[in-house]
Structure formats: structure tokens, C-alpha cells
Amino acid sequence: MNTINEKLPSDESKRSKGSIPGEPLSTGPLGIDIGTANIVVAQKRGEREITRVQLNAFYTLSYSRMTEIALLNEGGMFVKANGKLHALGYQAENFANIVGGELKRPIAGGILNAKEEDTTFIIKGLLDKLISNAPVENMKICFSVPGEPIDSAASIFYHEAIIKKYLEQKGYQAESVNEGLAVVLSELAANNYTGIGISLGGGMCNVCFAYLAVPVVSYSIRKGGDYIDAMSAEAVGETPGKVRIVKELQLNLAKAPVDKIQTGLHIYYEQLFGILAKSLQTQLGSTDRIPLLRKGIPLVLSGGAAAPPGAVEKFKQALDAIRLPVSISDIILAKQPLLTTARGALQNILSVESGK
Ligand SMILES: Nc1ncnc2c1ncn2[C@@H]1O[C@H](COP(=O)(O)OP(=O)(O)OP(=O)(O)O)[C@@H](O)[C@H]1O
Ligand SMILES: [Mg+2]
Numbered sequence: 001m002n003t004i005n006e007k008l009p010s011d012e013s014k015r016s017k018g019s020i021p022g023e024p025l026s027t028g029p030l031g032i033d034i035g036t037a038n039i040v041v042a043q044k045r046g047e048r049e050i051t052r053v054q055l056n057a058f059y060t061l062s063y064s065r066m067t068e069i070a071l072l073n074e075g076g077m078f079v080k081a082n083g084k085l086h087a088l089g090y091q092a093e094n095f096a097n098i099v100g101g102e103l104k105r106p107i108a109g110g111i112l113n114a115k116e117e118d119t120t121f122i123i124k125g126l127l128d129k130l131i132s133n134a135p136v137e138n139m140k141i142c143f144s145v146p147g148e149p150i151d152s153a154a155s156i157f158y159h160e161a162i163i164k165k166y167l168e169q170k171g172y173q174a175e176s177v178n179e180g181l182a183v184v185l186s187e188l189a190a191n192n193y194t195g196i197g198i199s200l201g202g203g204m205c206n207v208c209f210a211y212l213a214v215p216v217v218s219y220s221i222r223k224g225g226d227y228i229d230a231m232s233a234e235a236v237g238e239t240p241g242k243v244r245i246v247k248e249l250q251l252n253l254a255k256a257p258v259d260k261i262q263t264g265l266h267i268y269y270e271q272l273f274g275i276l277a278k279s280l281q282t283q284l285g286s287t288d289r290i291p292l293l294r295k296g297i298p299l300v301l302s303g304g305a306a307a308p309p310g311a312v313e314k315f316k317q318a319l320d321a322i323r324l325p326v327s328i329s330d331i332i333l334a335k336q337p338l339l340t341t342a343r344g345a346l347q348n349i350l351s352v353e354s355g356k
Pocket of ligand 1: 033034035036037038039109110111199200201202203204205224225226244247248249302303304305306307308337338
């Protein structure tokens with residue numbers, strides 16, 4: 001039986017519109033997005049779609065029985081592993097803010113972080129807080145996986161197998177969906193699931209060109225919001241943490257930057273969008289599988305790093321500088337960029353069940 005200790009901090013709703021605190025999600029099919037920065041769960045309950053966001057992070061405390069009891073009394077989110085206590089999610093962020101020290105992540109650049117020894121316990125602990133064991137045997141869950149990176153030797157194979165195993169241990173029938181395809185499934189129903197879905201996340205950019213919901217080209221680049229933070233911080237002599245806060249709260253890519261941090265962010269957004277546009281040209285240009293299209297196709301930007309105002313216009317400028325073998329009719333921002341992948345993963349189950 002799953003014990004529920006979760007207490008989400010009061011500021012969560014500000015960060016993640018659409019998420020609600022409460023019990024682990026259970027009844028009804030589930031979509032889950034286990035990303036570098038966030039874990040998002042989406043569930044259909046009757047006519048309602050419920051989403052939940054947690055920070056995919058942990059903070060390691062040296063073990064003391066007192067701390068463990070205090071955390072238990074608080075209903076805290078934590079796991080105990082190898083003689084250590086790991087605070088999880090937003091609770092980990094609270095510890096890092098109050099005590100200082102490093103907030104760590106079980107996933108790096110979109111893929112399970114082999115450098116952290118307790119990754120297994122952390123991911124399992126976070127999943128246990130977010131979703132209950134399957135209430136009926138073989139209830140369906142769809143989880144997103146990155147496309148194979150084109151800029152690193154890492155493979156997603158192990159990452160996908162481990163997450164599938166955890167979800168099956170919780171009693172689910174688990175299947176995966178490519179993250180870029182999930183963006184198409186979430187946002188492009190009106191275009192018969194044909195178009196390009198891009199998720200600009202914390203650790204990666206995921207791209208999928210889909211034709212009638214079938215992925216034709218999909219891949220990832222292991223650079224995202226974290227890269228923009230780190231490179232801008234390095235360039236202007238600030239910490240990545242401070243740069244991230246400016247990026248999330250103040251940055252407007254449609255307006256001229258007003259200080260050195262914003263200048264750094266503009267420059268590295270432009271660089272990343274340039275890399276992304278070039279990769280589209282190379283990847284789409286090197287396949288002979290592009291179907292004959294009678295009209296232009298839409299391109300959707302999603303993921304947290306697509307959230308700053310002006311991101312769509314900036315990306316358009318990068319696309320204007322290259323040539324693609326397909327014509328793009330529109331560049332659209334996803335309705336809720338942080339939630340798109342999980343909603344697309346859920347849609348992957350719902351559309352199969354309803355035959356749509
Ligand atoms: N309002 C915002 N403005 C700018 N950036 C934001 C905003 N909200 C979140 N971000 C950034 O978005 C990134 C996280 O996005 P997201 O949750 O989509 O990534 P993820 O799915 O966890 O990671 P990945 O898909 O790369 O594994 C972080 O870099 C974060 O700083
Ligand atoms: Mg993501």
C-alpha cells in the first residue's frame with residue numbers, strides 16, 4: 001500500500017498552471033513526462049483532465065533519526081537510501097534555499113543520471129508520491145521518452161527500459177511515446193496530427209516531424225534551458241540559479257535586453273535556436289521519407305524553455321535563415337508549454353481507446 005506524505009508548497013500553483021496538489025493520481029489512464037527539470041502527470045477523470053507537476057530534483061541530508069521523524073511528522077517528501085535521507089521535489093528546493101548546498105537531479109540532459117548513485121531510489125520515490133500503484137491490474141500508463149540524441153553518444157535505451165520497469169512494478173501496463181510526438185498529439189489534433197512538435201525542456205530539445213500521428217523523423221539535442229542558464233551565467237559572471245530566475249520571471253525575447261543577464265540570455269537563446277533550426281534542416285534534409293504534402297504544416301513549440309514572451313518570434317528568425325524540405329504554415333506556442341508532453345502521452349492512450 002502506498003503511503004501519501006506529499007505536501008506541495010503553496011507557491012506551486014504559481015509555477016505550474018493547471019497542476020493541483022493532493023493524493024497521488026490513480027484512477028483512469030495516465031500520461032507521464034519524466035523530464036530533466038520536472039515530472040508532470042496527466043490523468044483523465046471523466047470529462048476532466050488533471051495534471052500535476054513536481055520538481056525532478058533531490059537534496060541529500062546526512063541521516064539522523066531526528067530529521068527523519070521531523071520529515072515524517074511534516075508529511076515531507078523524502079526517501080531513505082544507503083544511510084542517507086534525500087528530500088525530493090519542491091521540498092528539496094526548500095532545503096537548498098534554506099540550508100544552502102546543491103540541489104541535484106536524477107536526470108541529466110534528458111537521460112537517467114548515471115553519476116548519481118541513488119538515482120533509482122529518487123526516481124522511484126518521486127513516482128510513488130505522484131502516482132499510486134495501479135488500482136486495477138494492467139491499467140494503462142504512457143510515458144514520454146526523448147528521441148535519440150544527435151549530438152552525444154548517449155542512448156535512451158537504458159533510460160526507457162528502467163522507467164518502464166518501475167511503472168510495471170507499480171502494476172501498470174506501460175508504453176512509451178516519443179516526446180516530440182507527444183507534443184504533436186497534444187496540440188495538432190486539428191491538423192490531423194501532422195506537423196512538427198518541438199519540446200524545449202531543461203536538458204534537451206526534442207523534435208518530431210509526424211505525418212498522421214506517425215513519427216517520420218525524431219531526434220533530440222542535449223541542450224535546453226539549463227544550457228542557456230549555464231552559458232549565460234558563465235559569460236556574464238553570475239550564477240546559473242540567478243540567471244534562471246531572470247529567465248523565468250523577467251525575460252522577454254521580443255524586447256531589447258535591459259541588463260547583462262538578459263543580454264546573455266538573448267544571445268544564448270539565439271544560439272540554441274540557430275542550432276535547432278540547422279538540425280531541422282540536416283535531419284529533414286537527409287531522409288527520403290518525407291511524404292508529399294499538399295500544404296504547409298504547423299510547427300509547435302512547447303516545454304518550459306519556450307515560455308518566455310517572444311520565443312516564437314525568435315525561433316521564426318532562426319528558421320528564416322535556413323531552408324527546409326517542407327513548408328511551415330505556422331509557428332505556434334503550445335497552450336500550456338510545461339504540461340504539453342504529459343498531456344500528449346495521455347492523448348496517446350485515449351486516442352487508441354476511442355479509436356481516434
Ligand atoms: N516561465 C518560464 N520562462 C522561461 N523558462 C522557463 C519558464 N518556466 C520554466 N522554464 C524553463 O524550462 C525548463 C524546464 O522545462 P520542462 O519542464 O519542459 O523541461 P523537462 O521536460 O523537465 O526537461 P527535458 O525535456 O529537457 O528532459 C527549465 O530550463 C526552466 O528554467
Ligand atoms: Mg521535457
